[in-house]
Amino acid sequence: MTSERDIERVLDHWFAERPTQVADRVLDEVADRIGREPRRPAWLPWRVTHMLGNIKPLAAVAAVIVIAVVGFALLRPSSGSGVGTSPTTSPTASPTPSPKPTDTPRPAGMVVQQKPISFTVTLPQNWVNNGWFAAPSQGTEAPTGIAIGAPGAINVPSDPCDGVGKEPSAKSPADVVAALRSRTDLVVSNVIDTTLDGHTGKRVDIQAPADLSACTDLYVIMAEPGGAGFYVQGPSQKIRMWIVDVDGHPTVFQINSFAATPADDVAAAERIVASIAITP
Amino acid sequence: MDHDLVAAAIGGDQAAFMDLVRPRSNRLFAIALQILRDVDRAEDALQDALVIAWRDLPGLRDPERIDAWLRRLLINVCIKAAARERRRAGNLRVLPIDGPAAPDDMLSIADRDQLERGFRRLPPDMRAILVLHHFLGYSAKEIAETLGIPRGTARSRLFNAHRAMRAALEADARLTVVGGRSA
Numbered sequence: 233m234t235s236e237r238d239i240e241r242v243l244d245h246w247f248a249e250r251p252t253q254v255a256d257r258v259l260d261e262v263a264d265r266i267g268r269e270p271r272r273p274a275w276l277p278w279r280v281t282h283m284l285g286n287i288k289p290l291a292a293v294a295a296v297i298v299i300a301v302v303g304f305a306l307l308r309p310s311s312g313s314g315v316g317t318s319p320t321t322s323p324t325a326s327p328t329p330s331p332k333p334t335d336t337p338r339p340a341g342m343v344v345q346q347k348p349i350s351f352t353v354t355l356p357q358n359w360v361n362n363g364w365f366a367a368p369s370q371g372t373e374a375p376t377g378i379a380i381g382a383p384g385a386i387n388v389p390s391d392p393c394d395g396v397g398k399e400p401s402a403k404s405p406a407d408v409v410a411a412l413r414s415r416t417d418l419v420v421s422n423v424i425d426t427t428l429d430g431h432t433g434k435r436v437d438i439q440a441p442a443d444l445s446a447c448t449d450l451y452v453i454m455a456e457p458g459g460a461g462f463y464v465q466g467p468s469q470k471i472r473m474w475i476v477d478v479d480g481h482p483t484v485f486q487i488n489s490f491a492a493t494p495a496d497d498v499a500a501a502e503r504i505v506a507s508i509a510i511t512p
Numbered sequence: 513m514d515h516d517l518v519a520a521a522i523g524g525d526q527a528a529f530m531d532l533v534r535p536r537s538n539r540l541f542a543i544a545l546q547i548l549r550d551v552d553r554a555e556d557a558l559q560d561a562l563v564i565a566w567r568d569l570p571g572l573r574d575p576e577r578i579d580a581w582l583r584r585l586l587i588n589v590c591i592k593a594a595a596r597e598r599r600r601a602g603n604l605r606v607l608p609i610d611g612p613a614a615p616d617d618m619l620s621i622a623d624r625d626q627l628e629r630g631f632r633r634l635p636p637d638m639r640a641i642l643v644l645h646h647f648l649g650y651s652a653k654e655i656a657e658t659l660g661i662p663r664g665t666a667r668s669r670l671f672n673a674h675r676a677m678r679a680a681l682e683a684d685a686r687l688t689v690v691g692g693r694s695a
Contacts, residue, residue, distance in 0.1 A: 239674050239677060239678050240646075240674065242623075242627070243627075243642060243645075243646040243674075243677065244646050246624065246627050246646075247546060247642070247643065247646040247647040252538060252541055252542040252545055253538050253541075254537045254538055254540075254541035254555070254558060255555065258537070258541075258555045258558060258559055259530065259533075259534060259537055259562075261559055262530070262533070262558075262559050262562045262563060262566075263526070263530050265559070265563045266526055266529065266530075266562075266563055266566040266567075267526060269563055269566055269567050
């Protein structure tokens with residue numbers, strides 16, 4: 233080997249494709265491991281291009297977009313039987329309701345194991361439907377972000393760094409509020425009785441800490457095994473949360489914002505939540 | 513088809529995830545093998561990368577870029593594994609990569625041995641860049657996208673990797689001449 237040789241040409245040749253085949257046992261092991269591997273909660277799971285790629289033209293001409301989010305647990309995985317037996321859910325899967333003509337298509341292949349619900353809200357023109365949450369153009373993150381959504385989870389881990397969580401034990405909106413109050417890192421205030429589309433429950437204001445460095449990864453508010461839940465998008469995030477009883481199941485809707493979020497957007501978010509129609 | 517599988521896997525369908533990664537696994541394994549130069553380590557890296565992919569899939573921001581995302585995950589796992597390997601076993605005897613080599617009338621066995629040793633002396637991130645460029649045929653732009661670094665940085669790192677490889681080969685040649693054999 234000499235320096236005269238063209239190193240690029242030599243390396244091209246040396247790296248030339250070799251026939252390689254991964255052993256079946258490697259993928260078998262992967263399949264086994266993912267069956268035991270919890271997933272992160274995801275507040276931003278999909279880009280709009282994924283969820284709405286085929287209805288964007290409609291969205292462009294529509295003054296309003298109707299969101300249909302089917303299922304408590306949009307992000308809960310289908311991991312075979314045994315999942316979805318939490319006290320807040322029906323132990324038997326029910327068929328997903330037929331989509332209404334204005335419904336946003338669910339992502340293909342999504343499996344809803346829990347008793348499904350759907351809700352519809354009316355969005356202002358500059359808000360984008362991301363499937364289970366919606367946000368205006370500035371997005372969800374600090375310092376000016378905002379979003380409305382339904383995380384599909386009610387379990388509040390006692391440890392904010394616990395991105396896995398556990399199956400929920402809360403039986404009522406009051407139980408969820410109690411779990412939030414037990415988190416000393418959160419400021420929980422303005423707990424009031426409320427109704428949302430005729431469903432009774434609690435409304436509560438939450439503020440996340442200004443310093444999120446306690447967690448090296450995600451700073452979690454709600455998390456359940458399988459990925460349902462949400463984590464804060466920035467320091468001092470404000471969360472207005474509605475926890476209402478839908479057929480005996482506590483169900484969470486929320487507005488996430490920050491102190492610097494434009495007041496008009498906060499007001500718009502309040503109107504969006506007020507427009508909600510829940511279909512058990 | 514893949515779009516549906518990605519969506520289903522994001523939604524938690526493990527079978528869909530396996531259907532998604534199975535046809536990609538040989539290619540991913542080949543990348544890991546090229547970086548790590550060891551079948552066992554490459555298998556471990558592939559497994560770890562796919563498990564991380566499963567865990568983090570709900571956070572995938574652009575499902576259209578699933579392939580680039582998987583490669584990026586794998587390469588990061590390989591870089592970490594290679595770094596551990598360098599710390600732990602810097603003086604291990606060099607063995608040729610498993611599997612039959614491509615038909616080759618350009619490089620002698622001695623050349624290949626020298627390349628192997630030179631490559632293993634490189635820092636892990638340089639190994640990865642050389643594999644991306646010479647094995648996958650990536651441009652500096654594509655390397656930048658895969659590794660999440662600026663394009664200019666990718667270009668300079670590729671240049672530095674070539675220079676380091678040349679230096680490693682020259683050092684190896686000197687060792688061979690002085691010692692009659694190399695470690």
